[in-house]
Amino acid sequence: MARMKGQEWDAVVIGGGPAGLTAGTYLARAGRRVLLIERGRLGGRALGLGLIENYPGFPAGISGRRLMRRFTTQARRWGLAVRRGLALHIGRRGDGMIVSSEKGGIHARAVLVCTGTRFVEIPEAPSGGRVGHGAFERARDFRGATVAVLGGGEAAAHQALALAKAAERVHLLHRGPFLKAIPLLRRRLAERRNVDIHARCRVESVGRLRDGLTLSLSRGRPLEVRALFVLAGQQPELSVLGGRPAPRGCFLAGDAASAPRQVAAAAADGMRAAMECERYLEAGCA
């Protein structure tokens, strides 16, 4: 396979969630030298999900952990190289690309950005307070506790339902008049006696308690909770682009590319981007 002088990799994939693993597997199987760089654990956000009921091919559902283990095994089988680290910036260098990371620069002919999304930051949150961004915290760590989830979409509904299995009480706080989650999830929430849904509600400030947080809300009394899970204001995580459009040779995929926020959609979009990237490499990066 032709490689340009001085370039270590044909492609670097940033992010090891469903989109990145699918893209990396496709390109590695096509015979490309591919490096995936992941700041956390392989599997991405999907790794922390409980039972995924809507991924095709698993009629009884499959846990995020088991599904992502399969993705990872398949990627490794085709020789995808993986490096742990935070990618900081992507730029063009000569006729290729350079990804700067905590551990130095990585040269490649093409880059795939599969970095998912980030949720809104809560500036009022006191440092050290337990403010999480969902899906990664195990519900059983909150057994018997009162917790709050901020957000009215599908991710917030999933998180509230997962927490409700162990927590004593879950407050679901959202700004709009109605939850945006699909009817099935709304029905499940309504059936849960330990979930309180607060519509048209904003968190105005967050204070710290010895073992938790106190939330001042735009309506009603303040809430004392062990933890607040922020699943609102989801935005593509594109900080590696430094606010600029993706340069030539850089392909976006999955949640980072605003694909519908589902594991199957992220995987499919990773495949699409990898196929585009393969055509680009085949054409000599023209």
Ligand SMILES: Cc1cc2nc3c(=O)[nH]c(=O)nc-3n(C[C@H](O)[C@H](O)[C@H](O)COP(=O)(O)OP(=O)(O)OC[C@H]3O[C@@H](n4cnc5c(N)ncnc54)[C@H](O)[C@@H]3O)c2cc1C
């Ligand atoms: C609470 C919740 C419940 C959900 N439930 C479902 C469900 O039931 N069914 C379903 O289909 N979908 C569900 N989703 C959505 C699903 O998790 C996402 O759509 C999917 O994980 C997106 O895949 P991705 O690969 O695009 O991004 P992600 O899975 O977010 O992966 C992105 C990866 O990039 C890494 N990364 C980011 N920036 C950098 C960087 N600079 N350097 C190195 N690595 C970086 C991150 O660490 C992460 O591993 C849920 C999401 C949430 C939050």
